[in-house]
Amino acid sequence: QKEVEQNSGPLSVPEGAIASLNCTYSDRGSQSFFWYRQYSGKSPELIMFIYSNGDKEDGRFTAQLNKASQYVSLLIRDSQPSDSATYLCAVNRSGGSYIPTFGRGTSLIVHP
Amino acid sequence: NAGVTQTPKFRILKIGQSMTLQCTQDMNHNYMYWYRQDPGMGLKLIYYSVGAGITDKGEVPNGYNVSRSTTEDFPLRLELAAPSQTSVYFCASSYPDRDPGELFFGEGSRLTVL
Numbered sequence: 001q002k003e004v005e006q007n008s009g010p011l012s013v014p015e016g017a018i019a020s021l022n023c024t025y026s027d028r029g030s031q032s033f034f035w036y037r038q039y040s041g042k043s044p045e046l047i048m049f050i051y052s053n054g055d056k057e058d059g060r061f062t063a064q065l066n067k068a069s070q071y072v073s074l075l076i077r078d079s080q081p082s083d084s085a086t087y088l089c090a091v092n093r094s095g096g097s098y099i100p101t102f103g104r105g106t107s108l109i110v111h112p
Numbered sequence: 113n114a115g116v117t118q119t120p121k122f123r124i125l126k127i128g129q130s131m132t133l134q135c136t137q138d139m140n141h142n143y144m145y146w147y148r149q150d151p152g153m154g155l156k157l158i159y160y161s162v163g164a165g166i167t168d169k170g171e172v173p174n175g176y177n178v179s180r181s182t183t184e185d186f187p188l189r190l191e192l193a194a195p196s197q198t199s200v201y202f203c204a205s206s207y208p209d210r211d212p213g214e215l216f217f218g219e220g221s222r223l224t225v226l
Binding site: 006032088099104 | 145147153155156157160214215219220
């Protein structure tokens, strides 16, 4: 069973701070990594994907990937109360699969 | 363009009843998925399909069945409902050749088995 592990939180940060969300995975052959945001009672929506080692920036969001350590993270700069949600890490199975395995998600609370 | 549409949004079943959750997408996606999400947990894959006529089991297939007779539709059948099947069910679709890895989700179907 390939695992994707996340701290369930909640992670509480003040408005304007940097929120750091972490994820580890067990399938060493995985090539594709995703972060989804899920508001309470809603369906997940993709916010970032990353395929290569290093950082990928998109606005206030930065995804970081370290395949050697089997670790992927999401940084949210200038956190806003509207960022309060659960963030799900997803990892595609190895072998070029497009079948993602999801972590349990980290709940983020941004307080004013 | 409606995206992924799931019906019903809410349903209460008695133990032992059966039902079908409907899922249809109008994006001509070849991949479709069914996940369930229990409170405080991530998404667990029930079944998936890589194209019409092709389905495969995910992590938690027991108690469920699927079919994929068309590209658009991917219904999930629950036979002999049990309280352990109380969950929120999400259908999703993707087109990996164009948008690798991005899943488009329906709004979810909340099922309670009493």
